[in-house]
Amino acid sequence: MKIDQPKYKTSDVVDFVIVGSGAAGGVLAKELSTNGFSVVVLEQGPYLHEKDFSHDEIKVLQEDQLTNHPKLQPNTFRKTPQDKARPQRALVYGRAVGGTSNHFTANFWRFHEIDFKERSKIGPIAGSTFTDWPISYADLEPYYTKVEWGVGVSGLAGASPFDPPRSKPYPMPPLPVKSNGVIFERAARKLGWNPFPAPMAILSQPRAGRSACINCGFCLAFGCEVGAKSSSLASMIPLAERSGKCEIRPNSYVHKIEIDERGRATGAVYFDEQKNVHLQRAKAVILSANGAETPRLLLLSASSKFPNGLANSSGYVGKNLMFNTGAVSVGVFEEQTNDYKGYAVSRILHDFYELDAQKVGFYGGGGLDARFDLTPIGFGIGGLPPGTPRWGKDFKAALAHNWTRTFEIFGHGTSLPVENNSFSVDPDVKDAWGLPALRLTYKDHPDDLKLAHWLAARSMELLDAANAKQKWTFPIDEQQFGVHLLGTCRMGDDPKTSVINPDHQTHDVKNLFLCDGSSLVTSGRGQPTMTIMALAFRAADRIMALAKRGDLA
Amino acid sequence: MLYRFFCIDVLARKNYSPKKKDRQTLLITELDRRKFLCRGIAALGATWTAAHWPSVVAAAEHAHHIALFPEDQKWEFFTPAEAKEVEALASCIIPSDGTPGAREAGVVYFIDRALVTFAIDDQKKYREGLPEIQERLHELFPEVASFSAATSEQQEAVLASIDEAGAKSVPRRPRGNFNRPNSAAQPLFEVLRVHTIAGFLIDPETDRKGNRGGVGWALIGREPGHSFQPPFSAIDRDYPGWHPVTSVTAATKDADKK
Numbered sequence A: 001m002k003i004d005q006p007k008y009k010t011s012d013v014v015d016f017v018i019v020g021s022g023a024a025g026g027v028l029a030k031e032l033s034t035n036g037f038s039v040v041v042l043e044q045g046p047y048l049h050e051k052d053f054s055h056d057e058i059k060v061l062q063e064d065q066l067t068n069h070p071k072l073q074p075n076t077f078r079k080t081p082q083d084k085a086r087p088q089r090a091l092v093y094g095r096a097v098g099g100t101s102n103h104f105t106a107n108f109w110r111f112h113e114i115d116f117k118e119r120s121k122i123g124p125i126a127g128s129t130f131t132d133w134p135i136s137y138a139d140l141e142p143y144y145t146k147v148e149w150g151v152g153v154s155g156l157a158g159a160s161p162f163d164p165p166r167s168k169p170y171p172m173p174p175l176p177v178k179s180n181g182v183i184f185e186r187a188a189r190k191l192g193w194n195p196f197p198a199p200m201a202i203l204s205q206p207r208a209g210r211s212a213c214i215n216c217g218f219c220l221a222f223g224c225e226v227g228a229k230s231s232s233l234a235s236m237i238p239l240a241e242r243s244g245k246c247e248i249r250p251n252s253y254v255h256k257i258e259i260d261e262r263g264r265a266t267g268a269v270y271f272d273e274q275k276n277v278h279l280q281r282a283k284a285v286i287l288s289a290n291g292a293e294t295p296r297l298l299l300l301s302a303s304s305k306f307p308n309g310l311a312n313s314s315g316y317v318g319k320n321l322m323f324n325t326g327a328v329s330v331g332v333f334e335e336q337t338n339d340y341k342g343y344a345v346s347r348i349l350h351d352f353y354e355l356d357a358q359k360v361g362f363y364g365g366g367g368l369d370a371r372f373d374l375t376p377i378g379f380g381i382g383g384l385p386p387g388t389p390r391w392g393k394d395f396k397a398a399l400a401h402n403w404t405r406t407f408e409i410f411g412h413g414t415s416l417p418v419e420n421n422s423f424s425v426d427p428d429v430k431d432a433w434g435l436p437a438l439r440l441t442y443k444d445h446p447d448d449l450k451l452a453h454w455l456a457a458r459s460m461e462l463l464d465a466a467n468a469k470q471k472w473t474f475p476i477d478e479q480q481f482g483v484h485l486l487g488t489c490r491m492g493d494d495p496k497t498s499v500i501n502p503d504h505q506t507h508d509v510k511n512l513f514l515c516d517g518s519s520l521v522t523s524g525r526g527q528p529t530m531t532i533m534a535l536a537f538r539a540a541d542r543i544m545a546l547a548k549r550g551d552l553a
Numbered sequence B: 001m002l003y004r005f006f007c008i009d010v011l012a013r014k015n016y017s018p019k020k021k022d023r024q025t026l027l028i029t030e031l032d033r034r035k036f037l038c039r040g041i042a043a044l045g046a047t048w049t050a051a052h053w054p055s056v057v058a059a060a061e062h063a064h065h066i067a068l069f070p071e072d073q074k075w076e077f078f079t080p081a082e083a084k085e086v087e088a089l090a091s092c093i094i095p096s097d098g099t100p101g102a103r104e105a106g107v108v109y110f111i112d113r114a115l116v117t118f119a120i121d122d123q124k125k126y127r128e129g130l131p132e133i134q135e136r137l138h139e140l141f142p143e144v145a146s147f148s149a150a151t152s153e154q155q156e157a158v159l160a161s162i163d164e165a166g167a168k169s170v171p172r173r174p175r176g177n178f179n180r181p182n183s184a185a186q187p188l189f190e191v192l193r194v195h196t197i198a199g200f201l202i203d204p205e206t207d208r209k210g211n212r213g214g215v216g217w218a219l220i221g222r223e224p225g226h227s228f229q230p231p232f233s234a235i236d237r238d239y240p241g242w243h244p245v246t247s248v249t250a251a252t253k254d255a256d257k258k
Helices: A023-034 A057-062 A113-122 A137-152 A179-190 A237-242 A293-300 A376-382 A393-402 A446-465 A529-548 B002-006 B040-062 B080-093 B107-114 B120-140 B152-162 B188-201 B212-220 B245-257
Strands: A014-019 A039-042 A075-078 A246-249 A253-259 A265-271 A277-287 A325-332 A345-349 A366-371 A406-413 A422-430 A436-441 A470-473 A512-514
Touching: A014 A023, A014 A265, A023 A039, A023 A137, A023 A237, A023 A246, A023 A529, A039 A277, A057 A376, A113 A137, A137 A529, A179 A345, A179 A366, A179 A406, A179 A446, A237 A246, A253 A277, A253 A293, A277 A293, A277 A529, A293 A422, A293 A436, A325 A446, A366 A446, A376 B188, A376 B212, A393 B212, A406 A446, A446 A470, B080 B107, B080 B120, B080 B152, B080 B188, B107 B188, B120 B152, B120 B188, B188 B212
Parallel strands: A014 A039, A014 A277, A039 A246, A075 A436, A277 A512
Antiparallel strands: A253 A265, A265 A277, A325 A406, A325 A470, A345 A366, A366 A406, A422 A436
8 A cells, every 4th residue: 555654854853753663762753653753764775675675695695685784784893892993793683663673573472571670689790791671671661562452463462471470462373384284383392391382473364454474485584575574664664654743764774863052852863865964853862773773873973962973871771782692502303393494483482481590500591492484595504414515416415405404593683782892983984975883792601602602511411302303503603793682772770871861861861762672671581572663562651751841842 | 395485365454254174364455566585496406516516516616726607707806817716715715515505506606796786895895805715725735736725635725824814713693684794803814704605605686696596595495495394394383383381281291201
């Protein structure tokens, strides 16, 4: 359906300009515009539609059709602030209307109660700025429900004995089980664990004019051609546009937040596709540009009034970055499972959500899932067991045998916030627009690495119980690359140790709000998008309440 | 069989009210603009190739040393001589040993196009790397004129001498699928290996010229098409459904007694 969006002039002072159209930006645009506020969404990437998505691995994975571009937008990496950062690809995020929600795996785990209050329970951890959230699970619960019903999440309420309380069941039953899910479930039960149907932001039934999943098998990293994956693009953006109050403006690369002499935000400065510079004026500005680009934008907006970067009186902008801990083990089975068909994950377990540090010797927790998220070329390059010949007839025979018999056990877990782990701006390297490149500084907290090994050991145990014919774990190294970009403008009550308050309002600039992965205080157990969307629904309520009280002027 | 490829229920989204029995019925609208879903032709191509494969491969093996390219083949990057060498190299990585390999999948055409599109930065590597492989061949087998003219055993010996380090490497997970060979730092063989695999396993419906007739997907057992319905294998076909842990534990015990 063709929708006529309103076209605002840059000189129009709209109610809100939102930077970014992903998991958070899409939800905020929909909530604010359908409640009568005028909204302009500035999206760095293009406006792609379902018809533009394809299963061309080259276009998506080599030519970066949906994601940030390493040549136009180089990154640098260093382990510690003492090192000189070197050019290296450091992150992937969605760069198109819909953001990273276009290509995510769509695991939609709620955070549990413990994720918000864990610091109080276990005390301080050396080398970490670990702290509690200023809000609780109960504060967010209604918004988790809003996400499930608003964007469309398939799942089975009450299936996990570890699930936090919920006010409503899922709107749809789980997706059909995959063969790797059946094997995972049987093996986990043999071990006394509690596997259950994975909650997924993918439609198991047609809903709201969108198709149910057709099991095409190109899910992680790809856009969904039938709108079954509950991205912002499929679920929220159309509703925002239909409100008649929201303009989505693609190819608009924001590089500065304009501030007046009173220290209030007056709009966002951006390059259009031809690199012409514009200022979109607005009464309030919301950054939902992701956990890397939101802090970068604040740092790029430094001025005489805000010499360390905008909204950075705490010095915490860009810091306390968390990637989530991950470990991937792989099994090859005698029988064909054909897990290339279908979405990625059908069974998970949360028995290890909260490990006893006294027993295991480190802080952390996580979950396991069974998945096969490799597409044919990726599998051919890196999916065969160690020791398999890399070319020739034995290589070919392994390709032919293993593709239909391989799946992975993925361990997802906590990352601890470490102050030095950060996104900042590189002093030397520039992007294609002449702006300082993103610089990643990251060295895993030792407990995170211990957790990765611990989760991998459980995955191997499970593969044993499942009678895998071959099994191995991909090497676990210190992370130098991330896709979960969390904690870099954390929420808190104390302006000295946080960037935003519980209303997502920056402590320093009254009409500037931040809402995306950067808002998270802790990392959860590996599936942040559900919580990012829930925070966005909640932020919209808080921001609208402030606007109605006249508190943003 | 063909049902899988052609039978997509086209239902108007608005008017569709799902009944229980077709809860999982595919719902696709605007089918015309989603041509990727209608993969019948590719399916027939792969099926035909599979059925006729023994005779095709016999002919190909017989003609192993005969140039297979049409006389008027227009290359986008390679010289005809380079194309012949690259095809021989790719064929050594994924050989035609009774089933289709890189040669039948048209990998050389894929790489030729790659080098003027997404892999344009690798042009130099190919242009300079091919003579180096030729030199290695001459060191080992001075009497052989070119890699493409060598016997399979000679070719394998050359590649083995190039791939000493790689053969011992530990596979790494393609990063969240964002696999990107760091090609600048790699020898031609590493890049060629990745390009050969890509040309063999790319979605045959793309215009990348690889995986001709879907032979690569047929080899690994990936059915053509882009929509599938459960059951996906015998394992999930026989699955009784999810139950809370207590009742299933009991059921498993019963099953164990049998």
